[in-house]
Amino acid sequence: MKLHTKIFIGMIFGIVAGLIVKNLGLSAETLSSIVRWVEPIGKIFMNLIFMMVIPLILSALILGIAEIGDVKKLGRMGIKLLIYTVIVSFIAVLIGITMVNVFNPGKHISDETRDYLVTEFGAEAANAATQAKAIEADERTAGDILAQIIPRNPFDEMANAFNSNHTGGGLLSVMFFALIFGVAMAAVGEEKTATLKSFLEGLYEVVIKVIGYAMALAPYGVAALLFNMVLNVGADFLVSLLWYVLIVLGALAIHQFVVYSIVLKYFANRNPVQFMKDMGEVTLTAFSTSSSNATLPTAIRVSIEKLKIPKPIAHFVLTIGSTGNQNGTALFEGITVLFLAQVFNVELTLGSQITVVLLCILAGVGTAGVPGGSLPVIVTILVSIGVPGEAIALIYGVDRILDMSRTTLNVNGDITAAAYIQHVEEKAGRMYHE
Numbered sequence: 001m002k003l004h005t006k007i008f009i010g011m012i013f014g015i016v017a018g019l020i021v022k023n024l025g026l027s028a029e030t031l032s033s034i035v036r037w038v039e040p041i042g043k044i045f046m047n048l049i050f051m052m053v054i055p056l057i058l059s060a061l062i063l064g065i066a067e068i069g070d071v072k073k074l075g076r077m078g079i080k081l082l083i084y085t086v087i088v089s090f091i092a093v094l095i096g097i098t099m100v101n102v103f104n105p106g107k108h109i110s111d112e113t114r115d116y117l118v119t120e121f122g123a124e125a126a127n128a129a130t131q132a133k134a135i136e137a138d139e140r141t142a143g144d145i146l147a148q149i150i151p152r153n154p155f156d157e158m159a160n161a162f163n164s165n166h167t168g169g170g171l172l173s174v175m176f177f178a179l180i181f182g183v184a185m186a187a188v189g190e191e192k193t194a195t196l197k198s199f200l201e202g203l204y205e206v207v208i209k210v211i212g213y214a215m216a217l218a219p220y221g222v223a224a225l226l227f228n229m230v231l232n233v234g235a236d237f238l239v240s241l242l243w244y245v246l247i248v249l250g251a252l253a254i255h256q257f258v259v260y261s262i263v264l265k266y267f268a269n270r271n272p273v274q275f276m277k278d279m280g281e282v283t284l285t286a287f288s289t290s291s292s293n294a295t296l297p298t299a300i301r302v303s304i305e306k307l308k309i310p311k312p313i314a315h316f317v318l319t320i321g322s323t324g325n326q327n328g329t330a331l332f333e334g335i336t337v338l339f340l341a342q343v344f345n346v347e348l349t350l351g352s353q354i355t356v357v358l359l360c361i362l363a364g365v366g367t368a369g370v371p372g373g374s375l376p377v378i379v380t381i382l383v384s385i386g387v388p389g390e391a392i393a394l395i396y397g398v399d400r401i402l403d404m405s406r407t408t409l410n411v412n413g414d415i416t417a418a419a420y421i422q423h424v425e426e427k428a429g430r431m432y433h434e
Contacts, residue, residue, distance in 0.1 A: 014227040061182065089330045255409060260276075303318060309422050346387050360381065
């Protein structure tokens with residue numbers, strides 16, 4: 001049985017078991033005792049994920065930026081792809097946060113449920129709203145904020161990344177360190193940084209393997225987390241969760257069929273309907289594997305054979321895009337962060353939401369191209385806005401279908417980007433035959 005099927009079964013089991021036990025008429029003391037026995041299972045699962053957040057950010061983001069930032073190597077296509085990625089990712093996140101603000105999925109829960117969630121997910125959540133208001137009232141200038149983000153001691157920021165009382169930049173500073181390190185690594189050149197790159201690639205693979213171990217426990221962790229939640233609050237939160245799922249799927253569909261169609265028709269000189277039909281094999285592969293990396297060989301083959309994209313462009317854009325052009329992931333992260341902020345009653349100003357947009361675009365570069373790879377990265381953004389990172393557990397149970405869908409958008413976006421680059425290069429008189 002595949003892992004995603006097991007996670008789904010675990011989710012259903014946790015919900016049903018919680019509802020059954022809740023309606024048995026047991027005393028509050030007995031229910032509390034049951035919760036204490038089940039709770040460690042969910043915590044072990046979550047701690048395994050948290051354990052790998054820092055090494056994942058460092059290895060994936062540094063490697064991603066090093067690839068994209070090497071201007072000498074990437075040349076004209078690299079700069080165009082980078083600009084394209086930023087613009088289209090910005091549109092994706094904007095679609096997502098607009099839908100969250102319109103439909104407010106995180107506000108479809110009772111005060112009782114919200115109070116339970118705030119208590120369940122740690123002391124940090126209890127102070128989240130206060131912290132957010134303090135940030136709003138802070139009269140720091142943009143320069144002050146930037147100075148805080150730039151770490152004096154990146155190792156200190158890593159050690160205190162999940163400490164709610166830490167006054168530094170936290171995870172945001174860690175991301176900034178990785179960004180600068182990646183750019184500098186690219187500038188130094190591949191010859192002198194080959195050993196360092198090999199180390200980071202090895203670290204990245206080890207991190208992904210450990211996350212794989214954690215995901216093997218996901219069916220039990222998800223079952224335990226949802227069992228306790230339902231036992232404490234009933235099915236109230238599930239309605240809000242359904243809204244969340246529908247909004248993510250709706251936003252992904254808008255980006256796929258509206259934004260990409262506009263790009264294909266007006267910026268790539270392609271027929272959107274025929275183009276999407278021709279890459280149907282890639283779409284199915286991406287949806288079934290939930291992995292941009294696993295879909296890469298199929299995407300390259302289909303792009304060259306069916307879509308007639310020149311081999312150099314296909315190899316370059318799709319390889320870089322599998323890590324750096326994550327439109328679907330950026331969109332998903334934006335919606336998830338705002339949804340969980342609403343759940344924990346953390347009010348975000350327009351400025352704070354713009355910050356979320358920028359963080360999602362940057363985080364998309366450092367997202368692992370494997371199933372569930374974006375979830376640890378979301379923790380980074382949550383903590384930076386005063387929402388407990390542990391809150392990510394609330395959407396684990398429904399993430400598989402969303403992961404399949406956003407990976408499909410990511411891969412389709414890579415091929416759309418390749419078609420755009422092809423058109424721009426050919427329009428400039430540069431033809432590629434090999």
